[in-house]
Every structure is written in structure tokens, then in C-alpha cells.
Amino acid sequence: MFTATTIAEVREGLEPVRRADRCIGFVPTMGALHEGHVSLIRAARRDCAHVVVSIFVNPTQFGPGEDLAKYPRPLEEDLRACREAGTDLVFAPTASEMYRSNAVTTVRVGKLSEPLCGAFRPGHFEGVATVVAKLFNIVMPGRAYFGEKDYQQLVVIRQMVRDLDLPIGIVGCPTVRETGGLAMSSRNRYLSVEQRHQALSLNQALTEARQAVTAGTRDVSMLCDMIRRRILAAGEARMDYVSIVDAASLEALQTVDRPARMCVAVRIGDCRLIDNMPVDVPGAHG
Amino acid sequence: MFTATTIAEVREGLEPVRRADRCIGFVPTMGALHEGHVSLIRAARRDCAHVVVSIFVNPTQFGPGEDLAKYPRPLEEDLRACREAGTDLVFAPTASEMYRSNAVTTVRVGKLSEPLCGAFRPGHFEGVATVVAKLFNIVMPGRAYFGEKDYQQLVVIRQMVRDLDLPIGIVGCPTVRETGGLAMSSRNRYLSVEQRHQALSLNQALTEARQAVTAGTRDVSMLCDMIRRRILAAGEARMDYVSIVDAASLEALQTVDRPARMCVAVRIGDCRLIDNMPVDVPGAHG
Numbered sequence: 001m002f003t004a005t006t007i008a009e010v011r012e013g014l015e016p017v018r019r020a021d022r023c024i025g026f027v028p029t030m031g032a033l034h035e036g037h038v039s040l041i042r043a044a045r046r047d048c049a050h051v052v053v054s055i056f057v058n059p060t061q062f063g064p065g066e067d068l069a070k071y072p073r074p075l076e077e078d079l080r081a082c083r084e085a086g087t088d089l090v091f092a093p094t095a096s097e098m099y100r101s102n103a104v105t106t107v108r109v110g111k112l113s114e115p116l117c118g119a120f121r122p123g124h125f126e127g128v129a130t131v132v133a134k135l136f137n138i139v140m141p142g143r144a145y146f147g148e149k150d151y152q153q154l155v156v157i158r159q160m161v162r163d164l165d166l167p168i169g170i171v172g173c174p175t176v177r178e179t180g181g182l183a184m185s186s187r188n189r190y191l192s193v194e195q196r197h198q199a200l201s202l203n204q205a206l207t208e209a210r211q212a213v214t215a216g217t218r219d220v221s222m223l224c225d226m227i228r229r230r231i232l233a234a235g236e237a238r239m240d241y242v243s244i245v246d247a248a249s250l251e252a253l254q255t256v257d258r259p260a261r262m263c264v265a266v267r268i269g270d271c272r273l274i275d276n277m278p279v280d281v282p283g284a285h286g
Numbered sequence: 287m288f289t290a291t292t293i294a295e296v297r298e299g300l301e302p303v304r305r306a307d308r309c310i311g312f313v314p315t316m317g318a319l320h321e322g323h324v325s326l327i328r329a330a331r332r333d334c335a336h337v338v339v340s341i342f343v344n345p346t347q348f349g350p351g352e353d354l355a356k357y358p359r360p361l362e363e364d365l366r367a368c369r370e371a372g373t374d375l376v377f378a379p380t381a382s383e384m385y386r387s388n389a390v391t392t393v394r395v396g397k398l399s400e401p402l403c404g405a406f407r408p409g410h411f412e413g414v415a416t417v418v419a420k421l422f423n424i425v426m427p428g429r430a431y432f433g434e435k436d437y438q439q440l441v442v443i444r445q446m447v448r449d450l451d452l453p454i455g456i457v458g459c460p461t462v463r464e465t466g467g468l469a470m471s472s473r474n475r476y477l478s479v480e481q482r483h484q485a486l487s488l489n490q491a492l493t494e495a496r497q498a499v500t501a502g503t504r505d506v507s508m509l510c511d512m513i514r515r516r517i518l519a520a521g522e523a524r525m526d527y528v529s530i531v532d533a534a535s536l537e538a539l540q541t542v543d544r545p546a547r548m549c550v551a552v553r554i555g556d557c558r559l560i561d562n563m564p565v566d567v568p569g570a571h572g
Contacts (some may be wrong), residue, residue, distance in 0.1 A: 108394060166423050
């Protein structure tokens, strides 16, 4: 495994791969790797001849007052995890390598950046889209892998790739959950034992709501109430949002009458957790 | 010469070129080609093994009330000019090929898009940056050629390429002028004989101001006054701006104390004309 810290090293390192026309699979991460990331690397390993992982805590996707400074950066462990999962090249740049002091260009994925987390984290998805566009231009992968855990991010990146005609296949991979159902996240390490127990309510609430849809409930405000009550029953929490949206456009639904996504963002103590789950109704694909 | 109208045709047509690792030179245009465009194609022809020209009147860079509908589209003549100048592939897509109905992604080159034409054409450079990013991702050239006539556009594109880490060399080419000094532009055909004569004042004014700088004048407001008076002496005109800016940052200067660009935008009748010229002072390069 080769570790690059500069853009020039990545380009140089991938030059023979490109020349040999070998497919490059790319997994962009902010490090603090967990089983969710590892599943993305393994998926890339299965599909592609050459696997690149980036580890970069991107400052432009953090808002003021967010956890940029304390975000975990266990580089040695991350490199070990990358190696064990079969990574060929790790790109771990500094912020100054990624952003020149006079950089002014941003990529904005209009409407899809506005609802859900976009409403609570202004500028977040602009930061994400811009850094991912840069990483794509540096690595030039054939395929890139993103977790469904960050569902809005996946939808935003897919749309960016489509709109900007990037010749890259975006592969969404299922959320990996701990025993008990908590969605894996680098931020879970902020949770106390008690909070971690409380956090199980997110997955439980979504699972119950999905069962309610299967049993015939279609009314979104009823379903959202059910989710909210279930999470609050587990302990004190601030709800950023509980929303059921069109799976493609992310527009809020009144009724589950098409492929949809149930999405929640909840603050437990200082920790902001997100989770989501697909819901569909029979015949809605028609 | 091969003419493609779809993105898929361009990708397919360039696949063997890329495989053979031949350098692709790219000239993006809005058609209505004149000697200025031809000089870009010739420059690409000199530098590169394969030359691609795009012809696309990009709707997203026109504002409401601008000349999108009447912008000239002499496709047959354009194809002939491309062929004669040594083009290998022309990409002439429709608007619906370039923009899906649900496209929402834009590229914005922050500060550089705001002054000069940006202040008078809101959204223009966002439209330019977005379509050029798309065209770059479709053609994936090694080099791309832009005229200095559209100086702010050249600076915006250079910055976008740098900021987004696109592996493309941007080549700026000198403005080509008609006899008398009028900068070539597809919009010159809107001018009456009389207006065309009047339009010579732009180049004359800039040339005189440059001579004044050489003779020792450094004060920008004096120089701009001189330019304004010279243009208005030639006939009725509305001045969008007369400005002397830092050649790299496009920030307005008070004094010509570094590499600078004199830029003017003038409306003569219904026709909006722009022109620009470099000015420098000895020793300003540090």
C-alpha cells in the first residue's frame, strides 16, 4: 500500500494504473474508519483492479460551532484498516494541500442541498460537493463508493456526477450497524455508554415506522409522530428533523405513495446522530 | 472531421485517442466563428495531436433580456471553418443534451465572478463556469484554449481549473482584431456601418491610456476618465464600466503599481462590446 500526501504523488502513483487501463475504485473518507468504511473498501476491492482511499477531514463541510477541531484523526489505525481491507493507495493530504489560500470555487447541488441536514448545516453540502469534485479530479476513478448512512450526501453526489457529466459510477452501499442496530459513525465515539444505549432508539423508531407502512399506514405526519415519540421515549434528545422524503428528489412527502426515505437527525447530548431507512409501497414503482 | 451531437458520441469518438495517449486540445465556443476562434483552433492544432471544438450557445450564461434568441447560429459555416482550421472532432449538442430537465448543479468561481461583467450580467460567470466544467468532463482535454478578448472569463476558468484540480492546461491567446483595431466578436455583426466605425474608439482609447501609463501616468481615475472621454467623443454610448484591475485578482486598482488589465464594456445601440488591454509598469514584477 502506498500512502500519498500530495496531489502530485497521487497523480504519479496512478499514472501506470491509468496507462494499463485498470479500473480505479475510490472511497473518499474523513478517516476514523469503522466497519462501514471497511465495507466500502471491500466493495471497491471486489469491483475494481485498483483501490484508492482518501482520508481528509474537510474543513469546508463543517459549520461554525461544529466538531471540526475535535473530530477524531487516528491516522495510524486508519492506515492499518485500509491495508487490511485491501487498499492500494491512501491519499491523506493536509488542508493546505487541498485548499490554496486564494481558492474561491464552489460546487453547489442546488435544491438537493437545501432540505434535511442542509437546513441545519448551512454550507455543509457545498463543502461536500466541492471537496468530492476535487478528489474525483485528482483520483479520476471509474467508480466511487458512498454509504447509504449519509443518504442525502449520496443523493447529492449522484446528482453532481450526473449534472457535471463526470464519467464516474457512484455506488451506494448499505448502512453497517452495530449489534443493536446503531448505524456505525465516526461520531459514535463521542457517546457515553448511556447515550449509546439511548441512540438505539433511532433504528428502532425507523424500523417500527417501516413496519407501520407495511401494515398500511401511509400518512407521513402520523409516521413522523410515531418516530419522534419512540426516540423521545428513550431519553432526552433534541430533534433536528424527522422527515419522510421522495427517495430521489428529497422533497418532503405528505403520503408514502412512492419510493421514499425516512430520515432523522437527533442530538443526544453534544452528539448529532443521523439515520435513515427506505420505505416503499407495493406497486409504487409502476 | 467527425461531428458529434451527443455526449456519448464524443466519449466514443475520443476513446481511441485517449487509449493511444494522444494529447487532446479543446476549443469551447458558442459558434458564429471568426478569426479569433480560428486562431484558438490553430493554436490547439500546433500543440496537440487531436483537436476538439465545441459549438454550443449556452443558455445558462445569458441573462433575461440578453440576446440568447438572436445570437447567430450559422452551423454550416462554422463546420467549414472548423474543418479548414484542422479540427478533428466538433461537438455541437442541443441544449437538452447538455442540460437534463432536473439539473441543479452549478460551479461558482466566487470573487472573480463579481466585478466587471459579473456586476452587469448576474449569473453569467456561473453559467460559463458550469458549462465549461461539463465540457471539460465530457472532452477531458489536456489543454484548452480561450481568447484574451474575454479576459475575465479566461481568469475565471483558470481559477476554476486550479481550485477544482482539473488536470487541464489553460492557454490564453491574444485578442484578434479587425483592421482598425476592433476586437473580433460574434456580436460585431449586430453593428451598423456607423456603429462599427464608432466602436473603433474602444481599442483607440485603451491604446492611448496605455501610452499614458508608459509616459508616467499611474492614477487610475485619471486614466479611466481619459478612456471614457475618448469613447464618448466618438458618439453616443452607454458605459457599463471602465476599470483598471489587478491582472490576477481582478480587484480594482487606485494606482497602476502592478501587472494590471484595463477593461471596458460599452453599449453602442443594442450591442454590448467589451475590450481589454494589459498594462504594466517597469519593475512591477518584483
